[in-house]
Amino acid sequence: MPTKSDRRKHRVYRKSAKETRLVVKSGKATTMECALCKDMLHGVPHGKKTNALKKLSKTQRRPSVPFAGILCGNCREMVAIETIKVVTNQKKMPQVELRIQPYVKQLQASVN
Numbered sequence: 001m002p003t004k005s006d007r008r009k010h011r012v013y014r015k016s017a018k019e020t021r022l023v024v025k026s027g028k029a030t031t032m033e034c035a036l037c038k039d040m041l042h043g044v045p046h047g048k049k050t051n052a053l054k055k056l057s058k059t060q061r062r063p064s065v066p067f068a069g070i071l072c073g074n075c076r077e078m079v080a081i082e083t084i085k086v087v088t089n090q091k092k093m094p095q096v097e098l099r100i101q102p103y104v105k106q107l108q109a110s111v112n
């Protein structure tokens with residue numbers, strides 16, 4: 001017989017070609033990580049239940065800076081410096097590292 005804690009857990013059936021298996025979800029949000037260096041993001045909630053995350057205000061969910069909740073502080077600074085170099089014609093877009101280019105283009109559009 002399942003224990004009382006097992007009865008409360010959220011269960012989902014996942015279908016595949018081979019089998020249908022039962023997946024038990026923990027209900028807690030995972031730690032948010034930087035899109036470039038996979039480092040842990042600061043200023044964002046982690047370890048809270050997904051239901052509790054929805055009840056937080058906008059400013060409690062992420063800091064109010066460009067690429068907040070996406071990039072960490074170091075990567076954000078690197079992207080900003082590269083954007084300034086592109087805007088001031090010290091560097092051309094093809095010379096910028098390929099994985100940073102989408103962020104540079106996005107920041108460049110907001111600057112102009």
Ligand SMILES: [Zn+2]
Nearest residue numbers: 034037072075
């Ligand atoms: Zn990073």
